[in-house]
Structure formats: C-alpha cells, structure tokens
Amino acid sequence: MRTHLYQIAEPRAALLLQQYAASTAAKRRRTWLFAAVIVLCAALAAWGGEVNLRKLVEGLPRFWSYIHDILPKLRLAHLSSDLAEWFWNWDGWLALLGETLLVAYVGTFLGAGIGFFLSFFASANLVKSVIARTIVRRSLEFCRTVPDIVFALLFVYALGLGPIPGVLAIAIHTAGALGKQFSEVVENVDMNPVEGVKATGANWFERVRFAVLPQVLSNFVSYTLLRFEINVRGASVMGFVGAGGIGKELLGSIRQFYYSDVSAILLMIIATVFAIDLLTERLRFRLIGMEERA
Template sequence: MARPTDPALRGPTPLPPERAAALSGLYAAATGRARRRTLAGFAALAALALLAAFAAEVRPLVFLENIGKFTAYLEQIWPPVGLEHPLADLRAWYWGLPGWLGLLGETILMAYLGTLLGAVAGFAFSFVAAANLVRSPALRFLAKRFLEVCRTIPDVVFALLFVIAFGLGPMVGVLAIAIHTTGALGKLFAEVVENIDMRPVDGLSASGASWVETVRFAVLPQVLANFASYALLRFEINVRGAAVLGFVGAGGIGQEFLAAIRSFYYGDVGAILVMIILTVIGIDLATEQVRHRLAGPEHDR
C-alpha cells in the first residue's frame, strides 16, 4: 500500500534528537521548579502549624493522658435505656420532655427571628458595600467596616453586653444573633452582587433608571436565589449558636443545658444533647432540600 501523500495523514513528524533533548530539559526544569515551590509551601505551612501549636500550648501527650476522662464522661451521659424495659427507661430519661420541647422551640424561634432581622440588614448593606454598584470609596469603606465589626465580635460577647443592658431573656439572644448575622450575610451578599452580569445594570443606567430601580430590576433577579440559599444556611448555623447563647442567660434550651451540666445531671445532659443534635439534623435536611430547589436543575446535574 502506498504511503499517504497528505502530510496531515502521515502523523506527527519526529523532532530531531537535539531539539527533543532541549525540550525535555526545559520541561524537567519547569516541573522541578513547580515541585520545589510546592514542597516549600508545604514546609512553610507545617512550620506555621507547629509555631501556632506551640503558641497555643497544644500538648498531645497531655491530651492522650486525659482522653480517658472524656470517654468516661461520654459513658456517664449515655442514655440509660436497657433492653428489659426500654419504654420505661426512655420515659424516665426524658422526664422533662414537655418543658425541654418548649425551651427548644424558644431556641429555634430565637434563631429564626435573629436570622430574619440579620438577613434584612445584611441585604440592605450588601448593595452599598458592592464595588460594582457604588462608586463612592468612602461609602463602600464605611459599609464594609460596619459589616466587619458586626461579624468580628462574637455573638456571645454581644449577648453578654445585652444581658447587662436588658437583663436575661430571649430578646438578648435575638439581638446578638441579628447583629452577627448582619455582618456575616452582608459580606456574602455583597460578594454575590459583585459577581453579577453587569450588562443589565449598564442597560438600565443608560436608559436613565435610578440607582434603586437598577438594583430592583437588574440586580435582584440575579441574586435572590443565592441570597435565600445563604440565609437558610445561616439559619442552620444560628440554631446551634442560639443553644450556646443560653449559657450566658439568653434563654432557650441552652440555659437548661448549662444548668444540667453544672448540677452533674448526666442523664439530663445526654437527653438535651440528643434533642439538640436531632433538631439540627432535621433543620439541615430541610434547608438542604430548599437550597437545592433554589439552585435550580443545574445544581442537581
């Protein structure tokens, strides 16, 4: 059979040995530099981790010596439910279920209301903090710094301040969660706004639309799904946070949980802890389904 005359059908032409050796040397040098940079990065990361562990007084040997105390505590709060009388044991274990459910509902409502207020405030500040919508550097600077203050100070600190000002109660938890959520969601919302398609914005601005009209008709349709998804995720986080805020007098199940820990009521500690875990799991599963629906069919693929 005759060899094809078309050069494209003959396959690649082999390089001269000198040229192939030169290219191989360049490739080896490039991959060697990349490998050395990667190793240097890992070495620096390991050194920083060791330095941080030393500064934080991390003692692995002490941890290993005292791990038995931790496992012993877990055994003490393990549910005292046997195989002989499981229903009776379960009723005895959850002797305070009606009151605990009321406090757990209070915790969920605290998280819900705090998340709602924080999401509304973060929604408003996100557009002001977005560089592609606000041209004033001073206005953007003030908005971003305000959001940083809100999310930098822990919600527990806010709760302590509000307890001193307003006394004990769920309102303290709502305010603390709302302020911290404002900072967290405001930053996430602003990043979503900064990544939108600017062509609708430019089109409305060129037609004479006001800033509010531009945000309403060109920005909101692009960001609402992501805003709702982030808000739902934050609600799940705030349910856990609301349980912790009860430790400082913000009401809810956390206050009863702390009282059980301080009183060494191991059975109550285990029962309340299981309730909190199951609640967070249920909220996580529900919000996950809602987030997937908001993301659309592209997310499922």
C-alpha cells in the same frame, strides 16, 4: 482527512525539554516550600497553644467515661418506664427548644435583612465611591469579627436576661457574615443587564431592583438558609450566658451533675439540628436546581 506531523530539530527539542524540566522543578520547589511553611506555622501554633499530645491521649478515656456516665441505663424489660424517666421534663425542654428556634429565626431574619441592604453598597461594581464601600465593608467586618456570644454578654448586661439579647447578638453577627457573602455574589453578576437598564434612564435603585436582584436572589436565599442552620446551634450555646433558650437549662444540668438530663437535652438539640439541616438542605438544592434550569 490528512494529519501532518512536524519533527522538531533535536537541539530545539532538547532546549524545550530542559525548559520544561526547569519549570517542573521550580513548581515542585514552590510546593515543598509552601508545605514547609504550613507545617512550620502549625508547629508554632501548637507550641504557642501549649498543645500536649500526651495529655490528649491520657484525657481521651475520661471523655468516653463522661459520655458513658450521662447515658441512662435502659433495660429492655422496662424500656417505656426508663424512657419516661429519661425524658421526664420533655415538654418543658421542648418549650425552651422552641424558644431557641425562635431566637435563631428572628435573629437570622433581622440580620439577613440588614446584610441584604448593605451588601449592594459594599459591591465594587455598583458603588464607585471607595470611601462609601470602605465604611460599609469595615462595619460588616466588625459585626462578624466579634463573636456572637460576646454580643450576647453585652446585651444581657444592658437589657437583662431573656431571648432579646440572643436575638440582637445573632442579628448583628448574621448581618456581618451574610453582608460579606451577599456582596461577593453581587460582584459576580453579569453587568450587561445592568447597563441595559441604565440605558433606559433607570436610577441606581431601579438598576439594582430589575437587573441585579433577579440574578442573586436564589443565592441570597440559599445563604440565608445555611446561616439559619448555624444560628440554631449558636442560639443553643447563647443560653449559657442567659440569652434565652435551651442553653440555660443545659448549663444548669451540667453544673448540678444531672447526667441523664444532660444527655436528654443534648439528644433533643441534636435531633432538632439534624431535622433543620435536612429541611434547609433540600430547600437549598431545590433553589440551586431552579436557578440552573432558569
């Protein structure tokens, strides 16, 4: 096997090196300019938000002091009795935690269903009407832009205390978030199967059912599981405004300075979220693996 080396004339080589150096210098200048803009924006944000590093440093000891105060005094000689005293209302808290999980589950289920339906109408490769896509996309933006706790406050005012306001708030916010993610997945599908199904005379819904849905279903389920993790944490906070679940009990314990109750409830919430994260992570990885094998 022969190889040929071509020698470039020195003037030509010098010109190429000069152009390369100029291109590298221009790229370096753009990088430094971008970094300077980021630093400037961060400085302006810190100034506008009245960020005070001195207060932060002075307040950190109080933070750790509060953590120390809410932790119970566990003695090795009386460990069982100390734990029983710490989790004295574990069954009541567990019931409220179950209510929180149900709020997150039902809200995620409803929101995912709405987002699933609207995502196909927000995809540019399936819907050619700019007006229709714009209406759907702006509706999804509204749903995910307004914080879910604000929706919860509105529904608590309209419907009263209980889990229903939390379910509706999570459903609306989830529909906006998942609808956006689902539509992006749909816009990246292979259009060859869609054109093939269309050539058989299939209508729009049949093309979505038989050509688009098989390509996106695993990603849809993966995003929904990820959203469920987020909603469990969100549902815990919604109890602060009376939208049901463990949040109301946690807020009451904080306001009444029941320090040991605060730590016990927080520990139960953290353990539950950890367990759900691990379970849904395994399910999502399994779905991704199945999709790659397919």
